[in-house]
Amino acid sequence: MLEKPSRFSLGGEILTLVVCVVLSVTLLVLPHDTRIVVADRLGIVLTSPYWKVRNFGEDITRTQTENTLLKQQLTELEMTLAAGERMGRDAIRMAGPALDPGYEGEMVPCRVVMRQRGRFATMLKIRSLSPVDWEPWLPVISSKGYLGRVRAVINDREAWVELMIAPEFALGVELERTGLLGILRPRADRFVVEMIGRDEDVRVGDAVITSGIAEVRDSDDPDKPVALTPRGFPVGRVTEVSSPSEQLFKEIILEPGAAFDYNETVFVVTPLGGGRSGEARR
Amino acid sequence: MRDFLRTTVIWVLLAFVGDTLIAPGIAIKGIAPDFSVIALILLALSQGAVPATLAGFVVGLVQDLSNPTLLGLHALCKCGLGFGVGSLRGRLVYGLAVVNGAIIMVAVLAHDLLFLLVKSRLTDEGFLGPFFTQSLPVAVYTGLVGVAVLRLAEYAGVLRQED
Numbered sequence: 001m002l003e004k005p006s007r008f009s010l011g012g013e014i015l016t017l018v019v020c021v022v023l024s025v026t027l028l029v030l031p032h033d034t035r036i037v038v039a040d041r042l043g044i045v046l047t048s049p050y051w052k053v054r055n056f057g058e059d060i061t062r063t064q065t066e067n068t069l070l071k072q073q074l075t076e077l078e079m080t081l082a083a084g085e086r087m088g089r090d091a092i093r094m095a096g097p098a099l100d101p102g103y104e105g106e107m108v109p110c111r112v113v114m115r116q117r118g119r120f121a122t123m124l125k126i127r128s129l130s131p132v133d134w135e136p137w138l139p140v141i142s143s144k145g146y147l148g149r150v151r152a153v154i155n156d157r158e159a160w161v162e163l164m165i166a167p168e169f170a171l172g173v174e175l176e177r178t179g180l181l182g183i184l185r186p187r188a189d190r191f192v193v194e195m196i197g198r199d200e201d202v203r204v205g206d207a208v209i210t211s212g213i214a215e216v217r218d219s220d221d222p223d224k225p226v227a228l229t230p231r232g233f234p235v236g237r238v239t240e241v242s243s244p245s246e247q248l249f250k251e252i253i254l255e256p257g258a259a260f261d262y263n264e265t266v267f268v269v270t271p272l273g274g275g276r277s278g279e280a281r282r
Numbered sequence: 283m284r285d286f287l288r289t290t291v292i293w294v295l296l297a298f299v300g301d302t303l304i305a306p307g308i309a310i311k312g313i314a315p316d317f318s319v320i321a322l323i324l325l326a327l328s329q330g331a332v333p334a335t336l337a338g339f340v341v342g343l344v345q346d347l348s349n350p351t352l353l354g355l356h357a358l359c360k361c362g363l364g365f366g367v368g369s370l371r372g373r374l375v376y377g378l379a380v381v382n383g384a385i386i387m388v389a390v391l392a393h394d395l396l397f398l399l400v401k402s403r404l405t406d407e408g409f410l411g412p413f414f415t416q417s418l419p420v421a422v423y424t425g426l427v428g429v430a431v432l433r434l435a436e437y438a439g440v441l442r443q444e445d
Binding site for chain 1: 298302330331332335336338339342343344346347348350351352353354355357358361362365368369400404
């Protein structure tokens, strides 16, 4: 049997019951108006603090959700505007109408819920506000720029994102001013843009965007999925340019636009622009 | 003293968090377990009649504040329930799941019986309808959930086996 000895006498127990019953019955037999007033006064002491805290929490959650949706709309508008401007610039420099102006699709707002740092993987766990039919390699951006791509889908609301600061990450990029193409890679504590010839026109402050062009390298597995990133997502700005005499290519250092160290709303871009653009990594 | 504090924290959390956050989430067609009754029984079985009577009065009073026209009725029913279960704990073999479930179901039915009887007298509302359509399903659901909660309480050391 489960039992503990009582610390109170039978008289004490009965006295407690009688006091509580008398108080309860007194409240019950109060005149209606008085009862309402008493309940109101008691509520200020007993329940009001709880409801204030709870309502405050709900307000914060609702504001966060509204803020996320507003950010989504703002980012979509900014991306659409940038795509229009890019199309104009492409036309001026005779790049031709066949060039993808960039950004087609829907931005799904997600919250960063976990951050994992390691030697071989730097990942974010994100959670969508609504179910998403997402798949690996979808690009993930923030309002400031490109962040990384979906690496592993957990369920229709959660996924792991590989950040572009992860080792072995590679991304096809384009200098927006000139249309020069290069490959962005993380190197220790900085980002470099490779494969741009030493005589090309690159200036400090040039904006760098995703190129939407595949970086195809040797791979043992031809069926390995191809990362698809549309053209036009802002990546960062050039901060250093040099042309060492012994090298064929420029050394270009880039300052990324997106922040990787604090949580914010991020967007998964889905669906992609019809497979017109892509990049592959081994 | 530490046991008392731990039990107090657990039953308060169980009663308020359970009723306001968990119960709406696991409700089936509007029928949700009555966590305040489960909490009260847990307290009565572990601490006895006096704490359970006082806790029942306070919990009932808080519930009454959401329905001021019946101010005092929940308090009356719940302090009676706390006293009843607390007084009987020495005669109950409440370690078994079946017994735990039965205690909780009977407690819910007794509580609702008193509540609906007084309410029907005060407000001229029906008694049998709500008792069979609301109280019975709630009692069954509360009994099922309560068995799990009491088992957890045993694992947590709130309810302890004694020789």
